[in-house]
Amino acid sequence: MTDWIDIGTLSDIPPRGSRTVNLPGADPIAVFRTHDDRIFALVNRCPHKHGPLSEGIVHGHAVACPLHNWRISLETGEALGDDRGCTPTVAVRMTGDRVEIAVPMKVAA
Amino acid sequence: MDFHDFGPDMSAGALSVGAPGAARQHLVVIGNGMAGCRAVEELLARDGTRHRVTIFGAEPHVNYNRIMLSPVLAGEKTFDEIVINGHDWYSDNNIELIAGDPVVAIDRAAKTVTARSGRSVSYDKLVIATGSDPFVIPVPGHDLPGVIGFRDMKDVDAMLAAAAAGGDAVVIGGGLLGLEAAHGLSLRGMKVTVLHLMPTLMERQLDESAAWLLKSALEARGQTVLCGADTAAIVGDGKVEAVRLKDGREIPASLVVMAVGIRPSVALARAAGLAVGRGIQVDDHMVTSDADVLAVGECVEHDGQVYGLVAPLWDMCRSLADGLLARENPYRAAATSTKLKVAGLDVFSAGNFSGGDGCEDIVLRDAARGVYKRVVLKDDRVVGAVLYGDTGDGGWYFDLIRKGESVADLRDVLIYGQAFASGGGQADPKAAVAALSDDAEICGCNGVSKGKVLACIAGGAHSLDAVRGGCKASASCGSCTNIVENLLALALGDEVQAGAKTMCKCTSYGHDDVRRAIVEQGMASIPEVMQTLHWSTPDGCSSCRPALNYYLLCALPGNYVDDQQSRFVNERMHANIQKDGTYSVVPRMWGGLTNPRELRAIADVVEKYNAPMVKVTGGQRLDIFGIKKEDLPAVWADLNAAGMVSGHAYGKSLRTVKTCVGSEWCRFGTQDSTGLGVKIERMTWGSWMPHKFKIAVSGCPRNCAEATIKDFGVVCVDSGYELHVGGNGGIKVRATDLLCKVATEEEAIEHCAAFIQLYREEARYLERTAPWIERVGVEYLRAQIADDADHRAELAKRFHHSQSFSQEDPWAARAAGAESELHQPLLAAAE
Numbered sequence A: 001m002t003d004w005i006d007i008g009t010l011s012d013i014p015p016r017g018s019r020t021v022n023l024p025g026a027d028p029i030a031v032f033r034t035h036d037d038r039i040f041a042l043v044n045r046c047p048h049k050h051g052p053l054s055e056g057i058v059h060g061h062a063v064a065c066p067l068h069n070w071r072i073s074l075e076t077g078e079a080l081g082d083d084r085g086c087t088p089t090v091a092v093r094m095t096g097d098r099v100e101i102a103v104p105m106k107v108a109a
Numbered sequence B: 001m002d003f004h005d006f007g008p009d010m011s012a013g014a015l016s017v018g019a020p021g022a023a024r025q026h027l028v029v030i031g032n033g034m035a036g037c038r039a040v041e042e043l044l045a046r047d048g049t050r051h052r053v054t055i056f057g058a059e060p061h062v063n064y065n066r067i068m069l070s071p072v073l074a075g076e077k078t079f080d081e082i083v084i085n086g087h088d089w090y091s092d093n094n095i096e097l098i099a100g101d102p103v104v105a106i107d108r109a110a111k112t113v114t115a116r117s118g119r120s121v122s123y124d125k126l127v128i129a130t131g132s133d134p135f136v137i138p139v140p141g142h143d144l145p146g147v148i149g150f151r152d153m154k155d156v157d158a159m160l161a162a163a164a165a166g167g168d169a170v171v172i173g174g175g176l177l178g179l180e181a182a183h184g185l186s187l188r189g190m191k192v193t194v195l196h197l198m199p200t201l202m203e204r205q206l207d208e209s210a211a212w213l214l215k216s217a218l219e220a221r222g223q224t225v226l227c228g229a230d231t232a233a234i235v236g237d238g239k240v241e242a243v244r245l246k247d248g249r250e251i252p253a254s255l256v257v258m259a260v261g262i263r264p265s266v267a268l269a270r271a272a273g274l275a276v277g278r279g280i281q282v283d284d285h286m287v288t289s290d291a292d293v294l295a296v297g298e299c300v301e302h303d304g305q306v307y308g309l310v311a312p313l314w315d316m317c318r319s320l321a322d323g324l325l326a327r328e329n330p331y332r333a334a335a336t337s338t339k340l341k342v343a344g345l346d347v348f349s350a351g352n353f354s355g356g357d358g359c360e361d362i363v364l365r366d367a368a369r370g371v372y373k374r375v376v377l378k379d380d381r382v383v384g385a386v387l388y389g390d391t392g393d394g395g396w397y398f399d400l401i402r403k404g405e406s407v408a409d410l411r412d413v414l415i416y417g418q419a420f421a422s423g424g425g426q427a428d429p430k431a432a433v434a435a436l437s438d439d440a441e442i443c444g445c446n447g448v449s450k451g452k453v454l455a456c457i458a459g460g461a462h463s464l465d466a467v468r469g470g471c472k473a474s475a476s477c478g479s480c481t482n483i484v485e486n487l488l489a490l491a492l493g494d495e496v497q498a499g500a501k502t503m504c505k506c507t508s509y510g511h512d513d514v515r516r517a518i519v520e521q522g523m524a525s526i527p528e529v530m531q532t533l534h535w536s537t538p539d540g541c542s543s544c545r546p547a548l549n550y551y552l553l554c555a556l557p558g559n560y561v562d563d564q565q566s567r568f569v570n571e572r573m574h575a576n577i578q579k580d581g582t583y584s585v586v587p588r589m590w591g592g593l594t595n596p597r598e599l600r601a602i603a604d605v606v607e608k609y610n611a612p613m614v615k616v617t618g619g620q621r622l623d624i625f626g627i628k629k630e631d632l633p634a635v636w637a638d639l640n641a642a643g644m645v646s647g648h649a650y651g652k653s654l655r656t657v658k659t660c661v662g663s664e665w666c667r668f669g670t671q672d673s674t675g676l677g678v679k680i681e682r683m684t685w686g687s688w689m690p691h692k693f694k695i696a697v698s699g700c701p702r703n704c705a706e707a708t709i710k711d712f713g714v715v716c717v718d719s720g721y722e723l724h725v726g727g728n729g730g731i732k733v734r735a736t737d738l739l740c741k742v743a744t745e746e747e748a749i750e751h752c753a754a755f756i757q758l759y760r761e762e763a764r765y766l767e768r769t770a771p772w773i774e775r776v777g778v779e780y781l782r783a784q785i786a787d788d789a790d791h792r793a794e795l796a797k798r799f800h801h802s803q804s805f806s807q808e809d810p811w812a813a814r815a816a817g818a819e820s821e822l823h824q825p826l827l828a829a830a831e
């Protein structure tokens, strides 16, 4: 089971930009809005040296990490081009104008 | 075909290797230059199994691109970058290279050649490719040390050594070679005089009007050009000191470059008894008067003609290779075209432009743009073209010349170029390239047609480098790179891999093209640019978007709406991101001055926000580290309250103005360097630039503010202010060039504003002043800024206009709450 969490409306996220979501007990999440108004979410941590992807330049369905310019696919979380690495993706859905993300339930310790 | 040549029954006992079954012929090549090695390449491409190859080279190098010696001299390329075939090529193809050991004799009867070292090698087939020797005018003093030609790497090394010592250079000869030498030497800091015997420069390639434009442009770059100058003697005691003209004038020189012409290098062939006229006489397959001896390149004479450009040599190499394999492919001389390889000066000529009976001229002059075009027609066919300033249509005219078809229908629009003539009216290079016929020649240097480039791309060459490697297009002088890139874009669409010159993989245009199009077509937004110029991605990438944002901002001060999403995070956050995702904050300290109030405010911020570190920067101010994104607005509010504003330590913009103590306190100070630095910083802060920009003002030549490694540096002296430009202390240290010296503070300030504006308008995004100046030449800047008071005033005015919109503290707006969401996560309330 996944829990869908309402994080706000489409217009809360700037086009070709992103916002962060900090949920207690979860990794910080970056939510991106692309040029074609698609929404994607990734764990806000670059596979390279943990740069905050939310602060990168969003282009196409990718984001350029602000620290060393790796390009990360928003669709898969994979590093593009010659770089190797992957950031976990977070499921997103739109309900009307609302953006919801699915935070995988934490396995009970 | 000569069956016995490679039949199993080898009669020529000279063969020394005999791998089983491989009765290979020994092909010996004299000359490891452009034609010699290309001939071998052509042969290997056809059939690599029949010959064992040995190449003798007089020069101690592998095969390099002689054409590119000019860019090496000018500092645009290194030797390694102009190597055509490196050592691996020789070893991969089992070619024995004997470099640095010239052949001194050919014994045709014994079929051997002997080198200077005494080494003797026998051949089955011999190819002579000894090129040309620079012609030396036999005036008194021509053999003094310091008098050289311009032919090989050794000459370039000699010129670089002379330039390092500084002083005056004289170049004798105002043709292609001479002007390229002069350009390089002047970029290397020498004061250069060009002596040309004829009344106009490059008279073999240019008509009078174009030659005159060229001469003025060279003079504007600080060269002295004397036409009708007849050299009488080179004078000097043990080494060259001056050149004396027949009219008595004497021009001082520590270096004299003779570039008056070349002579085919035929001594070896003549001594061997081969038929020699002006060059070594060859037939249509490059065979000399001895059936086993061939000759190719500039050393040959074919059908009464000798050569001085590479394009015809490539055709010769093809005929030679086919001939060696007994295939019919006779060499035929064709029209040639030339371009001058001097950065920023576009000169093209082709065919016959001297006119004459029955010829008509169509001329276009656009003085404001510095463009001159002349197309020569005969019986409704294009027979020649001269282009100055805008050479984009050179290939098209050249194609028309070679085709020789009637252009009666195009006549009215011919001079406006291909895009117009083909009805588009729009300057779209991709459409222009698409419209070219398949046999249109793209690369003049290597004789590669559009069809061949496309075939090469279709065969898997999907990048500029791959095309260069595959069919050689744009691999020599590089001036057709744009066309090749457009062909790649045309053939591959999105797949095209960016070549060195395109802005990024989203476009086939280079920075300069895009920028020109933005200004000329009055584009006003990033999407508009991408639409008009056919971007291959929906919204660009992290390379092109910041560049476009800057170009638009610079073109439309006050009117362009900045696109925050096209800025790097530091410029969006007005602080420097750190490896842990926190930020550092650097408030401006005008000219490095501070006071107790500011120091207290900084100290308070450090404590209040638990900043783990505060440090004095290399730019004379204080940097507060470890601030969280959420806290930035509050930090700025506190600093603002103490009167401090953003220091733009994060921006492609003015950084710091470093000063020293100056005349107010220092016992050596000659002027108020601190005061001038503060004034300059007040004038320049907040401006956006192609890259970061640093200034310093030192109060005397001891130069404690290190002004000579800054983008703009002032060194005060008793009589005024020395203005220095283009310094860089970063990855590659570069000391400044002296722009000029001025008497007053006001002039120093005006020069500074004008220099910055020229840099803002003309440099490419992410190009600091140092590489920019290396590219355009300090002479150009002097002409634009120091020597032309009106132009300087215009530039300064444009700078002040643009500053009137940019001197707002970005921190103040944020501190007041603007874009506060940028600093806050979503669901902040829920936390």
Ligand code: SRM
Binding pocket: B576, B577, B578, B584, B586, B615, B616, B617, B618, B619, B620, B621, B622, B623, B649, B655, B656, B658, B692, B694, B709, B710, B727, B728, B729, B730, B731, B732, B768
């Ligand atoms: C803070 C400072 C070091 C210090 O503690 O002293 C510094 C810090 C950084 N420098 Fe620097 N440079 C600092 C003075 C310099 C200087 C000295 C100077 O300005 O007099 C130089 C050499 C002079 C020059 O630029 O010609 C310098 C040459 C560079 C370079 C190489 C630039 C080049 O053209 O080769 C880079 C890399 C770049 O810009 O791409 C760089 C980049 C950086 C960056 C921005 C690295 C980055 O991208 O994150 C560092 C930011 C740290 C931060 O968050 O503040 N920094 N950097 C100095 C800030 C000066 C200021 O008050 O604004």
Ligand SMILES: Cc1cc2nc3c(=O)[nH]c(=O)nc-3n(C[C@H](O)[C@H](O)[C@H](O)COP(=O)(O)OP(=O)(O)OC[C@H]3O[C@@H](n4cnc5c(N)ncnc54)[C@H](O)[C@@H]3O)c2cc1C
Binding pocket: B030, B031, B032, B033, B034, B035, B036, B056, B057, B058, B059, B066, B067, B068, B069, B070, B101, B102, B103, B104, B129, B130, B131, B132, B150, B151, B152, B177, B180, B265, B268, B296, B297, B298, B299, B307, B308, B309, B310, B311, B313, B339, B341, B445, B477
């Ligand atoms: C600075 C410069 C710029 C130029 N720019 C252009 C341009 O923009 N466009 C253009 O079309 N052309 C240009 N050219 C001309 C072009 O370089 C020549 O046409 C081309 O190099 C000729 O090729 P080649 O093989 O005949 O001679 P080379 O390339 O000169 O090769 C001959 C080689 O043979 C060697 N050699 C000579 N004698 C012996 C011997 N006895 N034993 C062993 N080796 C020997 C020489 O050392 C040399 O390395 C330029 C030339 C120069 C010098």
Ligand code: SF4
Binding pocket: none
């Ligand atoms: S030299 Fe500059 S860029 Fe390098 S670590 Fe130091 S501050 Fe950072």
Ligand code: FES
Binding pocket: A046, A047, A048, A049, A050, A051, A065, A066, A067, A068, A069, A070
């Ligand atoms: S941390 Fe993202 S590229 Fe290095």
